[in-house]
Amino acid sequence: MALLELSNIFKTYKIGSVEVHALQGLNTVIEKNEYVSIMGASGSGKSTLMNVIGCLDTPTSGSYLLDGLTVHSNDKKKSKLDDNELAEIRNQKIGFVFQTFNLLPRATALHNVELPLIYAGVSKKARMGKAHSTLIEVGLGDRMHHRPNELSGGQRQRVAMARALVNNPSIILADEPTGNLDSKTSAEIMVLLDKLHSVGNTIILVTHEHDIAEHAHRIITLLDGKVSKDSKTKNGSKNKLINNN
Amino acid sequence: MGQLWESFIMAFKDVFANKTRSFLTMLGIIIGILSVSLMGTAISGINNTFENSMDMMGNDVLHLQKFPWFMKGGDWWDFRNRPNMKVEYAEKILQRSKKISFATPEMQNMGNIRYGDNSIQGVFIDAANWQLQFVNSLDFSAGRFYTKAEDRNASKVVVIGYGIKDNLFPSQNPIGEEVRIRGMKYKVIGTLKEQGKFLGLFSFDNMAIIPLRSAYSIFGRRKHMSITLKVREGFKVDEAKEEVRIIMRSLRGLKPVEKDNFAINQQEAFRQQFSAIKMGISGAGFGITALALLVGGIGIMNIMFVSVRERTKEIGIRKALGAKQNVILFQFLSEAVIIAVIGGMIGLIITTSLVGLLNKFFVASLSIELIIISLSVSIITGVLSGIVPARKAAKLDPIDAIRYE
Numbered sequence: 001m002a003l004l005e006l007s008n009i010f011k012t013y014k015i016g017s018v019e020v021h022a023l024q025g026l027n028t029v030i031e032k033n034e035y036v037s038i039m040g041a042s043g044s045g046k047s048t049l050m051n052v053i054g055c056l057d058t059p060t061s062g063s064y065l066l067d068g069l070t071v072h073s074n075d076k077k078k079s080k081l082d083d084n085e086l087a088e089i090r091n092q093k094i095g096f097v098f099q100t101f102n103l104l105p106r107a108t109a110l111h112n113v114e115l116p117l118i119y120a121g122v123s124k125k126a127r128m129g130k131a132h133s134t135l136i137e138v139g140l141g142d143r144m145h146h147r148p149n150e151l152s153g154g155q156r157q158r159v160a161m162a163r164a165l166v167n168n169p170s171i172i173l174a175d176e177p178t179g180n181l182d183s184k185t186s187a188e189i190m191v192l193l194d195k196l197h198s199v200g201n202t203i204i205l206v207t208h209e210h211d212i213a214e215h216a217h218r219i220i221t222l223l224d225g226k227v228s229k230d231s232k233t234k235n236g237s238k239n240k241l242i243n244n245n
Numbered sequence: 246m247g248q249l250w251e252s253f254i255m256a257f258k259d260v261f262a263n264k265t266r267s268f269l270t271m272l273g274i275i276i277g278i279l280s281v282s283l284m285g286t287a288i289s290g291i292n293n294t295f296e297n298s299m300d301m302m303g304n305d306v307l308h309l310q311k312f313p314w315f316m317k318g319g320d321w322w323d324f325r326n327r328p329n330m331k332v333e334y335a336e337k338i339l340q341r342s343k344k345i346s347f348a349t350p351e352m353q354n355m356g357n358i359r360y361g362d363n364s365i366q367g368v369f370i371d372a373a374n375w376q377l378q379f380v381n382s383l384d385f386s387a388g389r390f391y392t393k394a395e396d397r398n399a400s401k402v403v404v405i406g407y408g409i410k411d412n413l414f415p416s417q418n419p420i421g422e423e424v425r426i427r428g429m430k431y432k433v434i435g436t437l438k439e440q441g442k443f444l445g446l447f448s449f450d451n452m453a454i455i456p457l458r459s460a461y462s463i464f465g466r467r468k469h470m471s472i473t474l475k476v477r478e479g480f481k482v483d484e485a486k487e488e489v490r491i492i493m494r495s496l497r498g499l500k501p502v503e504k505d506n507f508a509i510n511q512q513e514a515f516r517q518q519f520s521a522i523k524m525g526i527s528g529a530g531f532g533i534t535a536l537a538l539l540v541g542g543i544g545i546m547n548i549m550f551v552s553v554r555e556r557t558k559e560i561g562i563r564k565a566l567g568a569k570q571n572v573i574l575f576q577f578l579s580e581a582v583i584i585a586v587i588g589g590m591i592g593l594i595i596t597t598s599l600v601g602l603l604n605k606f607f608v609a610s611l612s613i614e615l616i617i618i619s620l621s622v623s624i625i626t627g628v629l630s631g632i633v634p635a636r637k638a639a640k641l642d643p644i645d646a647i648r649y650e
Contacts, residue, residue, distance in 0.1 A: 119567040
């Protein structure tokens, strides 16, 4: 079964009296352990799709299945999930990595990474252990008690990635993760993201930079709220080749 | 539970991250709680003192006097022109009444008492017969009351209150010592236990009791006199009062159409007057408290709205990471309650230090009940003023919130 299945997704916003059709019948399927980039010009519906996949927003119509769970469906019997149920899904299934990092400024790296575990109701002891080991995993073993303003941009993004990883989510959703970083740091972050994929994580990367998108194995291109192109990258074909051997 | 506890801890840190702002926000609550606890302490202190004073007066004691204690209507001159009380009434009432067990005439006057080089001005000198010890339930710390014989012989003996003993004999046994009352030598035969002040104004401790007959030579016979009567056990005060009224009317030879030309006072009159005063104090106190808490609560609400706005992005991040509405709600509600409760505690601490000052006037202490009430009021104020901002925070849309700069 597919990890993520979006069929005939529509999303319409009302800004004042103007209706904005952000998604217009979008269909796509993403399998477990895929590494997918989502590209598209601004206004193509990238952000909206991101919010729908991340359960931050619900579609106006269409069905969305995530890891066997019905997040949204047109069938009225399967009623829409409420705010709290969506929060629980975000907590359990989604790991967010944002362009602007979005760390709590007054909390240490360790506490930032602990946060999803707190909301998952994990005990203090288990939480500390898990947050520790995840920070070590992203190479920040010596920065646990630093606050975001004491960390470099690359280090902040690593904290954010540790936070995304810590609860073993089904999907890591990275929205322009290198958008605020210089090219050297960007490369480091992408190495880390590639590594996370190689150990079995499913990664969805939203970007408008081609060379970044090429890290993924598949690129979904959006235009006017629909998938206009869905293709494998060099990495993707290479991977297939290795698998075939 | 764990999540809520973490929210509480986070709220606590946030309160302390903005110390000055939190403190300023607390001011209204501090004043409110200060007012409620201080007022409560004062009322209970006044009440205790009042009850002590009433006990000393005795609630089964009638005071037969020329004037009523609280004149309601009537011309002062009518009261003034009434005949004076006479010493023999005490004996006559005791003979005729079934419902009175003890009776004493009392003459009261101010004077000074001297012992060696020390003297006290403005002592309350009470002259009564030997039955006074049974009329007012006197508590002795040492010695005894004067006997019937000493009373009849106009012996120069005196029973002194705690205040006089404390002043004249700070480190000495006063029993058997001679003091001078208005220049006359009196031997101390007994000392009374501490009574406290009446309404914080007037101390029964500053009292000396001497035999009535011995007082004639210093006060004269024509002083204001009253007859103090003790209701016999098993009889109702009101019935005894009625009986005394009938006896007095017959002693005075009043015709049925004539009005009483005497007053029978009892502590009930004080109690009525006192409860009116008490209501006044608590009413004013309640008003001040309610107003201060309202202002304090609005202050907290205002600062919580600011806090929610400032931390919109943080709320967005928390929600994206899976914080449910009630967790966010609890965090902000905790913050409001923490501010209110710390404010309440500061108020209580100030009250505790001011209670020392109150104690100069009457015995008062901050009771556990009052502490519990004060803290409950703080919590309720915190919840009421925090709920709206906290709900606003909980209902924020994560997408909008996370983009907020």
